[in-house]
Amino acid sequence: MAGYGRIEFLERGSYRQRRLRDAARMLPVFAAVLMLLPLMWPRDTPDQSLTSSGILYMFGLWIICVFVAFVLSFLLRSEPNEKDEHQGKTP
Amino acid sequence: MISFNLLVFVSIAYVVFLFLIAFAAERRAAQGRTAWLRSSAIYTLSLSIYCTAWTFYGAVGYAARSGLEFLTIYLGPTLVMIGWWWLVRKLVRIGRTQRLTSIADLISSRFGKSAVLGVLVTVLAIVGTTPYIALQLQSVTQSIAVFAASSGEVWAAADLNGAAMWVAIGLAVFTVLFGTRNLDAHERHHGIVLAIAVEAVVKLFALLAVGVFVVWGIAGGVGPTMDLIDASVQSQWAPQPSRWIGLIFVSAAAFLCLPRMFQVLVVENSDERTVSTASWAFPAYLLLMSLFVVPIAVVGLDLMPEGANPDLFVVTLPLSQGREGLAILAFLGGFSSATSMVIVATLALATMVSNHIVVPGWLNARTPGATISGDVRGVVVMSRRISIGVILALGYIYFRLSGGGAALAAIGLVSFVGVAQVLPAMIGGVFWRGANRWGAGAGIAVGFAVWAWTQFLPSFGVDAVISQSVFANGPLGIAWLRPTALFGIDGMDPLVHAIFWSMFLNSAALIVVSICTFPNPLERIQGAQFVNVYDYSSGARTWSQSAARAEDLLVMAQRILGGAEAQRIFQAEAQSQGKKGFLPDVTPDFIGRLERELSGSVGAATAHAMIGQLTEGAMVSVDDLIAVADETAQIMEYSSQLEAKSAEQDRTARALREANEKLTALSIQKDAFLSQISHELRTPMTSIRSFSDILRDSEVEDEARKKFAGIIHDETNRLTRLLDDLLDLGVLESGQVQLNVATGLLVDVLDRAVMASGVHDHDLVILRRAANEAVSVNTDLERLSQVFINLISNAAKYCAVDAPELRIIVRHLNGQTVVDFCDNGAGVPDESQSLIFEKFSRLEDAGKAGGAGLGLSICRQIMTALGGDVTYLPGQSGAGFRVTIPAEIALAEQ
Numbered sequence: 001m002a003g004y005g006r007i008e009f010l011e012r013g014s015y016r017q018r019r020l021r022d023a024a025r026m027l028p029v030f031a032a033v034l035m036l037l038p039l040m041w042p043r044d045t046p047d048q049s050l051t052s053s054g055i056l057y058m059f060g061l062w063i064i065c066v067f068v069a070f071v072l073s074f075l076l077r078s079e080p081n082e083k084d085e086h087q088g089k090t091p
Numbered sequence: 092m093i094s095f096n097l098l099v100f101v102s103i104a105y106v107v108f109l110f111l112i113a114f115a116a117e118r119r120a121a122q123g124r125t126a127w128l129r130s131s132a133i134y135t136l137s138l139s140i141y142c143t144a145w146t147f148y149g150a151v152g153y154a155a156r157s158g159l160e161f162l163t164i165y166l167g168p169t170l171v172m173i174g175w176w177w178l179v180r181k182l183v184r185i186g187r188t189q190r191l192t193s194i195a196d197l198i199s200s201r202f203g204k205s206a207v208l209g210v211l212v213t214v215l216a217i218v219g220t221t222p223y224i225a226l227q228l229q230s231v232t233q234s235i236a237v238f239a240a241s242s243g244e245v246w247a248a249a250d251l252n253g254a255a256m257w258v259a260i261g262l263a264v265f266t267v268l269f270g271t272r273n274l275d276a277h278e279r280h281h282g283i284v285l286a287i288a289v290e291a292v293v294k295l296f297a298l299l300a301v302g303v304f305v306v307w308g309i310a311g312g313v314g315p316t317m318d319l320i321d322a323s324v325q326s327q328w329a330p331q332p333s334r335w336i337g338l339i340f341v342s343a344a345a346f347l348c349l350p351r352m353f354q355v356l357v358v359e360n361s362d363e364r365t366v367s368t369a370s371w372a373f374p375a376y377l378l379l380m381s382l383f384v385v386p387i388a389v390v391g392l393d394l395m396p397e398g399a400n401p402d403l404f405v406v407t408l409p410l411s412q413g414r415e416g417l418a419i420l421a422f423l424g425g426f427s428s429a430t431s432m433v434i435v436a437t438l439a440l441a442t443m444v445s446n447h448i449v450v451p452g453w454l455n456a457r458t459p460g461a462t463i464s465g466d467v468r469g470v471v472v473m474s475r476r477i478s479i480g481v482i483l484a485l486g487y488i489y490f491r492l493s494g495g496g497a498a499l500a501a502i503g504l505v506s507f508v509g510v511a512q513v514l515p516a517m518i519g520g521v522f523w524r525g526a527n528r529w530g531a532g533a534g535i536a537v538g539f540a541v542w543a544w545t546q547f548l549p550s551f552g553v554d555a556v557i558s559q560s561v562f563a564n565g566p567l568g569i570a571w572l573r574p575t576a577l578f579g580i581d582g583m584d585p586l587v588h589a590i591f592w593s594m595f596l597n598s599a600a601l602i603v604v605s606i607c608t609f610p611n612p613l614e615r616i617q618g619a620q621f622v623n624v625y626d627y628s629s630g631a632r633t634w635s636q637s638a639a640r641a642e643d644l645l646v647m648a649q650r651i652l653g654g655a656e657a658q659r660i661f662q663a664e665a666q667s668q669g670k671k672g673f674l675p676d677v678t679p680d681f682i683g684r685l686e687r688e689l690s691g692s693v694g695a696a697t698a699h700a701m702i703g704q705l706t707e708g709a710m711v712s713v714d715d716l717i718a719v720a721d722e723t724a725q726i727m728e729y730s731s732q733l734e735a736k737s738a739e740q741d742r743t744a745r746a747l748r749e750a751n752e753k754l755t756a757l758s759i760q761k762d763a764f765l766s767q768i769s770h771e772l773r774t775p776m777t778s779i780r781s782f783s784d785i786l787r788d789s790e791v792e793d794e795a796r797k798k799f800a801g802i803i804h805d806e807t808n809r810l811t812r813l814l815d816d817l818l819d820l821g822v823l824e825s826g827q828v829q830l831n832v833a834t835g836l837l838v839d840v841l842d843r844a845v846m847a848s849g850v851h852d853h854d855l856v857i858l859r860r861a862a863n864e865a866v867s868v869n870t871d872l873e874r875l876s877q878v879f880i881n882l883i884s885n886a887a888k889y890c891a892v893d894a895p896e897l898r899i900i901v902r903h904l905n906g907q908t909v910v911d912f913c914d915n916g917a918g919v920p921d922e923s924q925s926l927i928f929e930k931f932s933r934l935e936d937a938g939k940a941g942g943a944g945l946g947l948s949i950c951r952q953i954m955t956a957l958g959g960d961v962t963y964l965p966g967q968s969g970a971g972f973r974v975t976i977p978a979e980i981a982l983a984e985q
Contacts, residue, residue: 066374
């Protein structure tokens with residue numbers, strides 16, 4: 001948004017926070033793509049794409065998502081200022 | 092063998108326990124100790140009402156029938172929560188700043204506090220949720236029936252119905268007691284939230300306990316369980332891509348749009364930071380809830396007799412293994428899932444019904460303009476209590492009418508798709524300022540209609556609502572309107588078909604109608620507030636200077652918020668304005684704030700309408716906005732005028748400064764001129780006086796006397812000439828010269844000038860080309876000739892070479908006639924070229940030329956008066972002067 005006199009380049013700390021927010025935004029996108037991956041598994045013979053492998057894959061993915069979300073939420077929690085929120089789209 | 096009475100006793104004890112917990116939480120909250128009630132853990136657990144009895148019991152059945160597809164119901168919410176930075180965070184912030192009370196309030200408030208949209212969303216929510224409540228009642232009665240059967244009794248339908256009725260009544264009492272206890276300005280219910288948090292723990296613990304028992308107690312560990320899974324009918328996992336994607340999408344949408352989910356996710360949230368914790372904790376909760384679903388299903392299919400209902404494996408499997416305690420725990424888990432969902436869903440719906448249907452209707456029914464009398468607070472609370480009863484009664488009736496059969500099992504997904512119709516309006520409203528109420532209304536209405544036609548009505552079965560012929564041939568024989576093959580696209584999965592067309596047409600209607608229509612000012616203000624919620628911390632100022640009196644507002648606020656709360660708000664406002672007492676000045680800010688407080692109790696549209704009654708419609712209208720815009724334009728114009736004036740003053744000042752400099756320079760010139768002229772006059776006067784003295788005082792010889800008289804005569808002539816020149820110059824400079832314009836040939840003028848200059852061939856050879864000189868000119872010929880004479884005699888005087896020559900060349904340049912006078916002398920040095928036209932400027936000794944140095948100055952003044960010019964022409968062999976005769980006069984005669 002023009003008119004706020006936004007800052008083009010940020011100092012290191014704020015820059016890191018911005019990238020963490022980017023990570024928080026991107027996490028569900030990656031998770032969604034990986035959730036669709038099993039649709040492409042081969043299913044030519046009965047011993048392929050076993051339900052047990054599906055369980056291992058899906059729950060493994062789920063645990064990783066929870067872990068990454070946990071780390072991100074911990075890091076974003078320490079965010080000191082909410083005031084520069086309107087600059088959230090600054091690259 | 093477990094006795095049925097024991098089960099009833101345990102159930103009642105559990106319910107009493109929940110009542111006590113809720114009661115304790117309310118008491119603590121009343122004492123102001125709410126910190127732990129607002130903790131992240133409680134918030135995360137309260138989100139678990141997403142897992143209803145349908146997921147507690149039904150997930151196992153789903154897995155037994157369709158394998159891993161049941162996971163989609165949990166993956167959607169997982170994506171929403173780990174992507175909280177996109178949407179949930181924004182919704183929570185909006186919910187807090189706008190004091191939202193429900194999802195209908197969100198839509199209504201965003202789109203200009205539209206009452207119609209509030210009603211539309213409320214109706215959609217009731218239609219979508221009532222069957223779901225019926226499903227919960229069914230699951231509780233079915234699980235009770237299992238225990239009854241195992242104790243040797245077989246329940247008749249009447250008994251089941253009776254049990255369902257008692258459960259419904261119990262839930263109604265609980266919800267009324269803790270849901271409508273206080274008309275909180277923040278619409279937060281600590282008792283209910285804590286109770287459902289406890290239930291969340293119970294159901295998770297119950298499911299995990301059954302799962303652990305099945306995997307390690309029956310199957311014999313993880314490895315054997317996996318082998319069992321791969322040996323079952325569901326050995327290969329072959330998801331249908333369209334269903335997989337569609338179900339993940341619709342469960343994510345429902346997670347956001349289900350009234351009960353919005354209630355716990357946004358309305359009951361009091362601290363944004365708890366969302367950050369829930370972003371990972373809630374997915375983890377869902378993961379644990381679904382971890383043992385497949386093992387329970389597979390082991391159940393393996394052990395239970397053919398034809399056993401897989402939906403009830405969670406209870407029947409421990410029961411068949413003689414684990415009655417575990418079975419009771421599982422029953423309590425299912426009971427918890429069902430009751431917590433029903434309580435919050437009923438509460439959310441009741442809030443919507445009372446805020447968007449009952450109270451506005453009640454206000455409208457009163458004579459317009461009259462101030463509000465009677466206790467609105469009582470009306471709101473009573474309407475909520477009645478709504479709770481009615482909604483639960485509707486659920487019960489639906490349960491009875493549908494017969495509690497398998498038709499109900501499918502209602503979960505039907506309900507999901509139904510409430511998801513709010514999603515486009517929600518997303519559009521939160522991210523797109525261009526979305527307006529016409530678009531939102533059109534989108535929701537279209538989505539609602541398509542959903543009802545393609546999924547809701549067909550879900551009752553063929554010939555129940557829609558006849559077989561309509562399924563096969565479309566309504567009135569219109570084939571492209573067949574409920575399962577819209578636009579003639581046949582063969583899609585019915586669920587995916589309904590999801591796709593309802594969401595697609597819904598979004599398309601929202602976008603197209605929003606683009607084609609225009610929002611009102613309030614909508615635009617609200618739109619900016621919602622979309623840019625992080626930029627605005629304060630609310631919108633939608634009230635202009637109002638006619639309302641503080642006392643009227645206080646009276647009304649007391650009726651809605653209660654005396655103590657209203658007085659507290661008014662007193663705080665008065666204090667912040669620096670006033671004592673309870674009555675602050677009625678400023679637009681204060682009215683805006685008060686409206687938000689009220690909307691926390693009765694919804695945005697109603698609060699807006701009530702304030703509107705008191706302020707006599709003093710809200711912002713288009714005219715007001717135009718007036719404001721005009722005022723702004725006027726101010727801008729005024730300021731640009733000021734700017735222009737100041738620029739003009741700058742210019743004037745600069746001009747004055749320049750004029751001053753010029754005057755100073757002129758004054759210096761005048762001084763120089765005077766000293767010059769006195770010098771010029773004194774020199775001849777001195778010699779005249781000396782010679783006349785000699786003639787008077789002494790005896791002078793005749794010869795000498797003659798000589799002296801001659802000198803005196805010459806000097807007098809010189810003086811006369813000087814004075815003539817000065818007079819001439821004075822007349823020319825003042826611009827009062829009389830021009831005697833006549834037409835003549837240039838050659839005649841030149842002839843006369845050469846003759847008059849008295850130059851002889853031995854002094855100066857004048858070279859001319861008569862052919863070029865036959866030009867007719869229309870000007871003051873005498874004056875022009877004077878200029879020529881001056882230039883010719885100058886050449887004669889200053890051209891100091893052995894054979895002086897003067898070339899006089901007439902040319903036509905750019906349509907003008909120019910006459911060049913070029914001699915073969917030394918010329919004028921560069922540095923002096925700009926000075927020669929000045930008065931009294933002479934390049935050499937004055938005596939030699941015998942002039943006062945006014946000649947060229949007079950020439951220039953004459954040519955200027957004639958409209959032409961005389962300039963020095965550099966780059967010739969000697970001195971060159973160019974006389975330019977004005978074009979128009981010269982040309983006119985040709």
